[in-house]
Amino acid sequence: MKEVFLKKLILKNFKKIQDLTVEFTDKNTFICGGNGTGKTTLQDAFLWLLFGKDSTNRADTNFNIKTLGEDGKPILHLVHSVTGVLSINGRDVELQRNYVEKWGSGVNAGVLQNHATEFYLNGVKLKTKKEYDAEVAAILPEDVFRMITNPLYFPTMKAQDQKAMLLEMAGNVTNEEVANINPKFQELISLISGRTLEQLAKEIASKKSAIKDELKGIPGRIDSVRDAMPESEDWAVLEKEIADKKEKIKDIDSQLADKSKQIEAEFKAKSELQKQIGNKKLAKSQRENEIRQNANKSYHDVLDNISKLEYQVKSKDAEISRKQEDHSRIKATIEALNNDLEVLRGKFYAIDAETLQYPEGAFICPTCKRELEVEDIQAKQQELQDNFNLNKANRLKAVQNEGKEKAAKVEELKKQCSIIQAAITQLSNEKEILVHNINECKGNMPEEQDTQKIILSDPTWLSLSNEIVDLENQLKAEAKPIDTTELKEAKATLSEAIDELNKKLGKRDTIERSNKVIEDLEDRRDKNNEALAEQERLEFLVQDFQKEKDNKLMERINGMFSLVKFSFISEKLNGNEAITCFCSVDGVPFADVNNASKINAGLDIINAICRSVGITAPIFIDNRESVNDLIPTMSQVINLVVSKDKSLMIRVAGNGTMEEYKQL
Numbered sequence: 001m002k003e004v005f006l007k008k009l010i011l012k013n014f015k016k017i018q019d020l021t022v023e024f025t026d027k028n029t030f031i032c033g034g035n036g037t038g039k040t041t042l043q044d045a046f047l048w049l050l051f052g053k054d055s056t057n058r059a060d061t062n063f064n065i066k067t068l069g070e071d072g073k074p075i076l077h078l079v080h081s082v083t084g085v086l087s088i089n090g091r092d093v094e095l096q097r098n099y100v101e102k103w104g105s106g107v108n109a110g111v112l113q114n115h116a117t118e119f120y121l122n123g124v125k126l127k128t129k130k131e132y133d134a135e136v137a138a139i140l141p142e143d144v145f146r147m148i149t150n151p152l153y154f155p156t157m158k159a160q161d162q163k164a165m166l167l168e169m170a171g172n173v174t175n176e177e178v179a180n181i182n183p184k185f186q187e188l189i190s191l192i193s194g195r196t197l198e199q200l201a202k203e204i205a206s207k208k209s210a211i212k213d214e215l216k217g218i219p220g221r222i223d224s225v226r227d228a229m230p231e232s233e234d235w236a237v238l239e240k241e242i243a244d245k246k247e248k249i250k251d252i253d254s255q256l257a258d259k260s261k262q263i264e265a266e267f268k269a270k271s272e273l274q275k276q277i278g279n280k281k282l283a284k285s286q287r288e289n290e291i292r293q294n295a296n297k298s299y300h301d302v303l304d305n306i307s308k309l310e311y312q313v314k315s316k317d318a319e320i321s322r323k324q325e326d327h328s329r330i331k332a333t334i335e336a337l338n339n340d341l342e343v344l345r346g347k348f349y350a351i352d353a354e355t356l357q358y359p360e361g362a363f364i365c366p367t368c369k370r371e372l373e374v375e376d377i378q379a380k381q382q383e384l385q386d387n388f389n390l391n392k393a394n395r396l397k398a399v400q401n402e403g404k405e406k407a408a409k410v411e412e413l414k415k416q417c418s419i420i421q422a423a424i425t426q427l428s429n430e431k432e433i434l435v436h437n438i439n440e441c442k443g444n445m446p447e448e449q450d451t452q453k454i455i456l457s458d459p460t461w462l463s464l465s466n467e468i469v470d471l472e473n474q475l476k477a478e479a480k481p482i483d484t485t486e487l488k489e490a491k492a493t494l495s496e497a498i499d500e501l502n503k504k505l506g507k508r509d510t511i512e513r514s515n516k517v518i519e520d521l522e523d524r525r526d527k528n529n530e531a532l533a534e535q536e537r538l539e540f541l542v543q544d545f546q547k548e549k550d551n552k553l554m555e556r557i558n559g560m561f562s563l564v565k566f567s568f569i570s571e572k573l574n575g576n577e578a579i580t581c582f583c584s585v586d587g588v589p590f591a592d593v594n595n596a597s598k599i600n601a602g603l604d605i606i607n608a609i610c611r612s613v614g615i616t617a618p619i620f621i622d623n624r625e626s627v628n629d630l631i632p633t634m635s636q637v638i639n640l641v642v643s644k645d646k647s648l649m650i651r652v653a654g655n656g657t658m659e660e661y662k663q664l
Contacts, residue, residue: 002615004140005636006046007092008085013067013078014048015041020664022650027636030624030651032643032661039640039648043620049082049097051142052117055150055620065099076101076112083120088139095136096120140617148609148635149617151602155590159581166566166581169612170556178549185545191538197549201542208535211528218525222518229514230507242501245494252491259484273475277468284464291458292451299446309438316431320424327420330413337410344403351395356388560611563604563631564590596627603633610634 005027011020017038022031033039044054044063054063066074080099085092098118104111118125119132126132136142146153147165154162175192179185192200362384363377364370372380455461550568558565567582583590585601593601599621610616616635621627624639643649649661 001610001634003087003089004615004617005087006084006618006638007087008083009042009046009049010081010083011041011045012081012083013075014045014065014080014082016067017041017045018067020648022664024618024636024638026651028639029637030639030641030661031648031664032641032651033645033648035642037645037648039642040622042638043622043640045082046084046618046620049084049095050136050145052097055622057146086139093139094120094122096123097132140615144609144613144615145617148606148613148615149619151599151606151619151621153602154605154609155583155598155602162566162583163568163581165609166557167553169560169608170553173549173552173556175545175549178545178552181548181552184541185548188541188545197542197546201539201546204535204539204542208532208539211532211535215525215528215532218521218528222521225514225517225521229511232511233504233507235505235508238501238505242498242505245498245501249491249494249498252487252494256484256487256491259487270475273471277471277475280464280468280471284461284468287458287461287464288455291455291461295451295454302441302445306438306441309434309441313431313434313438316427316434320427320431323420323424323427327417327424330417330420334410334413334417337406337413341403341406341410344399344406348396348399348403351392351399354392356385358384560608561604564601594626595623599624599627600631603631606635607631607633 006024008024009022011017013019015038020038022042031039031042040055047053047055048065053059056063064074065080067078067080069075078101081096083094083096085094087093096119098120100116100118101112102114102116103109104113117129119129120126121132121135126135147157154165157165175189175197179189188197188200195203358381363372363380365372371377547569554565554567563585565584565587567584568580569582583601583605585593585597588597590598590601603619606619611634618636618638619633620638620640621630622640624641625643630637645661648664650664651661
């Protein structure tokens with residue numbers, strides 16, 4: 001069992017307490033004082049030290065820990081601090097939390113800009129809140145701490161949180177254990193497989209809701225189909241009327257067929273005449289083309305020849321222009337190269353005319369600054385002359401080589417110019433021949449014939465024209481008209497009547513489809529009612545299973561307590577039951593018992609939790625004066641008692657009959 005014992009609590013400028021040190025030497029500590037003397041402040045300070053919250057679980061951003069002046073405003077430039085010494089299985093741990101002010105500097109000097117919290121462990125300042133929280137959690141997690149230090153905390157938790165903790169303490173009852181109690185529960189085991197009972201219950205509720213939603217809409221859908229369904233008629237009478245009218249149409253079609261054969265014969269005759277006229281006109285057109293071609297064949301041949309020759313002349317002109325452009329470009333290049341050669345000649349003559357000039361001091365010793373001996377001077381002169389001659393010869397040769405290269409290029413380009421010029425001359429001669437041929441053709445052009453006059457006098461053309469006129473006259477001859485209007489109108493009237501009758505007859509299909517839809521909806525309603533009954537059966541089975549499981553759990557859970565009992569089921573006014581977590585003392589709801597019973601019930605719960613988690617921590621009991629006797633507990637108890645004392649007092653000795661207190 002891990003024991004957390006509060007040995008010392010030091011408050012500095014915490015709420016209205018400026019400086020207070022409380023040493024806890026007994027396992028049962030009594031702190032007395034009148035209302036407003038700071039008893040609850042001690043509990044708030046201890047909780048703030050550990051978790052940054054007060055006894056009502058408010059964070060320090062939501063309650064004021066600063067010391068207030070007489071004007072109700074915080075007193076500035078104070079450090080608000082709580083220090084606690086905890087004994088954990090005999091090992092002392094000192095925790096400290098400071099709330100400090102952050103003041104500006106420079107132009108913001110004297111301006112309170114923010115607040116910060118500092119954390120200390122055994123006198124060493126920690127870098128972050130996260131690090132401090134981890135140290136506190138290692139001693140005792142906050143959720144467990146609140147459950148085992150405040151007797152009134154656990155019964156006021158949410159029902160599901162109470163239930164979760166009780167299940168964790170008691171250990172869950174397996175579904176198989178519950179199923180073995182009653183054979184009817186065996187069915188649920190396979191349904192629960194792979195999920196929880198709560199998930200199965202939600203699934204059943206979801207299915208029920210979906211089925212009910214669908215059932216709710218079925219009557220309206222049936223009424224809607226019935227409202228839209230047409231009235232029934234005598235279908236046999238309608239079918240007989242349709243058959244009679246179809247027979248009459250058949251008779252009319254027979255009469256129309258006879259008249260159509262006569263019309264078809266006349267149509268074929270006219271089509272044959274139109275075909276003959278078309279053939280004659282085609283032959284006439286072909287004869288006209290033939291006459292035109294033969295009459296001016298020589299004339300058009302000469303025109304075609306002239307066009308071809310003129311095209312060749314244009315081609316020659318274009319080629320001559322391209323050759324002349326090439327010739328001009330090469331001539332320009334030759335001129336540029338000749339200019340370069342002239343420059344090179346000048347450069348060659350200039351280099352050739354150069355003579356050796358001895359540099360000043362060439363014959364002075366660089367070390368002793370005296371003139372060299374005659375033999376040395378002559379040797380030096382010979383060396384300089386040889387170097388000069390070699391350099392000059394190399395430069396002349398380079399200029400000469402460059403000149404030869406450019407001269408060779410000039411000769412090559414001149415040859416190209418000659419070739420191009422010869423080509424231009426050849427092309428010009430060919431062009432002159434073509435122009436001569438064109439002029440000769442134009443001079444020998446035959447006279448163009450009057451083709452229209454030739455056509456109008458052609459015997460074949462005249463014969464075809466007369467034949468076309470005869471055939472067109474035959475086509476224009478009117479045949480005796482055949483009137484089928486009356487028969488067609490009668491047929492149309494009968495057809496319209498049949499359409500109307502078919503529309504009426506079509507209602508039969510609509511009625512049959514509507515009846516089928518209604519039948520399907522009614523079948524769907526019956527199946528949904530069966531499915532709903534099945535889901536409700538499963539729902540009741542799950543509820544019975546859960547009740548049986550809770551009863552089994554209750555036996556185990558309530559066996560951990562001496563005063564309180566828990567139930568997971570509460571009855572509603574309508575007789576139904578709700579799943580919850582309900583705490584009672586001697587059958588009386590926890591909320592309805594007196595304060596003393598509540599505190600002892602809370603201690604009973606704390607004892608059970610401590611045994612379950614294997615840890616004890618200081619229990620703060622406010623309004624302790626309302627309780628005569630507390631049940632035994634393994635934990636340290638800090639009793640906060642309302643008395644007539646003007647300041648806080650702590651019991652230093654006593655056994656209930658002779659007690660001694662001193663002022664804190």
